[in-house]
Amino acid sequence: MAKTDMQQLRSDIYDIVExxxxxxxxxxxxxxxxxxxxxxxxxxxxxxxxxxxxxxLPCHRVVNAAxxxxxxxxxxxxxLEAEGVKVxxxxxxxxxxxxxxxxxxxxx
DNA sequence: ACATTGACCGGTT
DNA sequence: AAACCGGCCAATG
Numbered sequence: 600m601a602k603t604d605m606q607q608l609r610s611d612i613y614d615i616v617e618x619x620x621x622x623x624x625x626x627x628x629x630x631x632x633x634x635x636x637x638x639x640x641x642x643x644x645x646x647x648x649x650x651x652x653x654x655x656l657p658c659h660r661v662v663n664a665a666x667x668x669x670x671x672x673x674x675x676x677x678x679l680e681a682e683g684v685k686v687x688x689x690x691x692x693x694x695x696x697x698x699x700x701x702x703x704x705x706x707x
Numbered sequence: 708a709c710a711t712t713g714a715c716c717g718g719t720t
Numbered sequence: 721a722a723a724c725c726g727g728c729c730a731a732t733g
Contacts, residue, residue, distance in 0.1 A: 605730075627715055638728055644714040645730075661714080668715035689721080 608634055609646050616647070619660045622683045622698060623703040626664045644669075645670070666695040 611634040619625055620665055626648075627640040634643075647658050647671075659678040668675045668686070676686050676694050684701050686694045 626716095636709090638716090639730080640715045641728070642715095642730055646714095648714050657717060658714090663714075664716055667714095675714095678715070691722085 604636075605642070607638065608636055608642065611635070611660075612643060612646055612657075613650075613654070613656060616656055616658055616661060617657065617701055619657055622668055624660045624662050624679070624698070624701045625703050626662060626698070629705065630661065636637065662696055662698075664698075666698045668694050668696075 612630055615625070615630050615633050626639075627643045631637055631640040631643050636642075644663075647661060650656055651660055659675045668679075679686055679696065684696055685697055688694050
């Protein structure tokens with residue numbers, strides 16, 4: 600994967616995340632597939648971690664495939680709940696969302 | 708070059 | 721539901 604492709608992936612990610620409707624969520628894997636790089640879910644996560652808040656990108660609507668929220672970002676839960684996404688703590692205390700209910704419906 | 712590290716994924720216990 | 725496992729790949733030291 601060349602550096603230029605990473606730049607391309609970054610802008611594609613921005614486009615996709617920008618279109619996630621209020622109250623819905625997507626997974627890193629979903630975004631990687633939509634961008635055309637189905638095996639780069641980890642890179643998607645890393646790129647999103649370096650997004651400047653000034654872009655007003657709704658990256659709080661991105662969770663992992665288990666519905667778990669991003670580490671090192673406690674704020675995310677409050678942002679999701681503010682738009683009606685229910686976040687319930689599991690037995691171990693880790694917060695999760697029900698993908699079955701909130702995942703942005705896509706034809707994959 | 709080599710090893711380790713992640714905002715990860717899917718299948719199998 | 722959760723733990724475990726093997727795979728994944730750019731970035732980093």
